[in-house]
Amino acid sequence: MKKPLATAAALAAVALSLSACGGGTPASSAGEINYWLWDANQLPAYQQCATDFHAANPELTVKITQRGWDDYWSTLTNSFVAGTAPDVFTDHLSKFPDFVARHQLLPLDDAVKNDKIDTKQFIPGLADLWVGQDGKRYGLPKDWDTVGLFYNKSMTKAAGLSDAHMAQLSWNPDDGGTYEKAIAHLTVDKNGKRGDEAGFDKTKVAVYGLGLAGSGSGQGQTEWSFLTGTTGWTHTDKNPWGSKYNYDDPKFQKTIAWWASLADKGYMPRLETTVGASVADTFGAGKAAINTNGDWMIGQYSGYKGVQVGIAPTPTGVDGKRSSMFNGLADSISAATKNPAGATKWVEYLASPQCQDVVAGKAVVFPAIKSSSELAAKAFAAKGTDVSAFTQQVKDGTTFLFPITDNAAKIDAIMKPAMDAVVSGKAPASSLTDANSQVNALFAK
C-alpha cells in the first residue's frame, strides 16, 4: 500500500508544481515540513511550537530556517523558481500580493472550512488582510504590530521631561508641536547645550533628540506613517487593493518636509550617517534619545545594558488623535509544497491558541489571537515592560492598515531612492509628485 501512495503523492506534487496552483488532496501527510521565518528574536518561541507540534503529530517534523529580512525575500523568490521553496513560511502584507499574482501560494479556504478555523478568534481585521483580490485566503494571522516611541529614561529625566509628559506629546506639520519641542530639548551638542538653547552647535551634536532608521521608502511604517496618519492622508485610494498612490498629496509632502527638516536643525542625524549601525544599536550606544519603532523591537530595546527604556505612544496629530500603522504577519503555504496536508496542519497549529500562547509566553511579539495577545501583554508586564503604548492604539481604534497593493517590489525600487533623496535634503518634498506618477504608471498597465 505504501508505494502506490508515495507515487500518488509524488504525482500530485508534480502536478501541483507544474500547474503552480492550489487544490488537490494529498495522499499522505507524513514527512518533514520546512518552515522559514526572518525574526531571530522569535525563533526560540517557534522552535518550541515545532517541538510541541511534533509531539502531537509524531509523523511530522518541522525544520525551521531563519534568515535575516534582507536575504529572506530574494532567497524565497529564487527558491520558488528553483523548486526548493519551504512548505510553509512567514509572510508579509507587502509581499503576498506579488506571490498571489504569480500563483505561488496555496489557498487556505478549504482548510478553514473543513477544519472549522474560527477567524473571529483573531483580533478584528487581521484575518481579512490575507484575502486576495480573487477572494481566496492565503494566510492565517500569527501576530500584529503597532508603532510607539522608545526613549532613554535617564535622558528625559535630565531634560526635565516626565514620563507623563512623554505620553502626552502632540504634533503638527507647521511647528512640530510639543513633539518637536521635546526632540529639540533632548538634543545635546558636545558643549552640553540643548537643541532649543542659544549657542547650540548643530554641527557637533553628541545626542540626537530623534534617531533615524532610514527614509522609510514608500511605507514609512516606523518612520513617518504615524504622523501622516493623523493628517487624513492615506497611502492609497483604498486599502486593501488600491490602485492609486497618493505621494503627490500636499498633506503628505508637508509632513515629510517637516520630518526631513529635523536633520537640518540638527535634531536628527543626517541620512548619510545612518548607513551601517542599526538605529536601535545607536540608541543603545546613547547617541539618540527617542526612537520610533515597532513593538517587535521591545526585546531589543530593553536588552541594552545600562539603558533604561521608556515606551510612550506616538504623539497625537493634526486630527487630535494618535495614529499607528497596524501590520500583521501570517503563515502561508507554498503552492509547490510536496506535503499540502502536513503543511496545512502546521499552519493551523501556528494559528492555534496552543502555539500562540507559547509565543505570548516568550514576550517577543503580540500574537494574533485575542486571548493570546492578552497573555503576551501580561508576559511583558512580568518582565517589567509596560506595553500599553502599543495596545492602546488598537483599543482606541487609532490604527490604519498596512497598504496592500500589487507591484510592491517595483514601488519600493522607485520610492526608496526618491524618499532617500528628500530625507537627505538632495531633493525637495515636491519631487515626490514625480515619483508618484512613476508608481501610478505601474498600475496603468
Next chain:
Amino acid sequence: MATTEIPARSQAAAPARAPRKRGKSDLATALVFITPAVVGFIVFYLVPTIRGLYLSFTNYNLFGSPVWIGLTNYIKIVQDKLFWNAMAVTGEYVVLNIAFQTVFALGLALLMYHVAKSTIVRGVLLLPYLVANVIVALLWFWMLDYQIGIVNQVIEWLGLPRVAFFGSGTWAIPTIAFINVWRHMGYTALLLFAGLQAIPRNVYEVAALDGAGAWKTFWKITMPLLRPVMVLVLVVTVIGSFQIFDTVAVTTNGGPVNASRVIQLYIYQKAFTEQDFGYASALSVILFAILGVVAFLQMKFLRGNESELG
C-alpha cells in the same frame, strides 16, 4: 591537474619518435582532453549566453513563460535614466579602481622585484586577496562605519570631522573602489611581478653600460617590455572591475539614492527583486557588448599580442 599533465607530455614526446603517427589518433586524444572544457563552456557559458540573448527580447517575470516583445526592452533601456546613471557610476568606479590598483600594483611589483625578496613578505602581499570578497566588504563596512567605526574614531582624534564613507553620495563609490584596490592590488602585483621576471637581465645590463639611470631604465626598458603582461592585466582587471557587485550589495546596496547603483547591481535588482528578467537580460547583453568593445580596443591600441622582444 597532475593526471592531465603526464599523458600530455608523453603525447608531446611521441611525434619526435614516430612523426608519421600524427593525424587521426592525435585528434581523438585531443578531443578527449578538450571535451570536458568544451562541455563546461557550452553548458555554463554558451547556452546561458544564447538564452540570455533570447530573453532580452522577451517579457519574462520568472514565473510563466517568456513573451516575445522584440526590441521593446532595448528601447526602454535607452530612455531609462537609472541605466545611464548606472553606467556613469560604474564608469567612475572602474576609472578609480583601475587607476589606483594598477599604479599601486606596479609599485608593489617593483618592490617585490628589487627589494622584498623574502617569500614571506611576498606572500603577505597576497593576503587580502585570499579573504572572500564579502568578508572584506563587511570588514571595511564596520571599520568605516560613521557612528561606531574605528576609522572615524581615529579621524575624530585627529580633530577632523567624521566622514560618512558609505552614506555620502560623494564618498560611496571612491570608498568601494578603495576597498577593492586594497583587496586586489597584491594579486595584480604578483602578475606584474611575473612579467618583470620575464624581462631578460642582459637588457638591463646593456642599459646600465650605456649609462641609463633608474628612471630612464624604467620608462625605456621595463615599461615597454612589460607591456604584453600589462595589457593582459588591464584587460582582465577592467572586465572584472566593470562587474563590481558583491562589495556594493553587501554595503550600500546602491545607495545613497542612486549614487552607487552600479550596472551589475541594477541588473540583479531588476532580475531578482523586481522579477523583470527580460529587461535584466537586455541590460546584461548591453554590458556584454560594452566589455567586448573595451577588451578589443585595449588589445588593439595597446598591441597586447606583440612583444618588443619578438
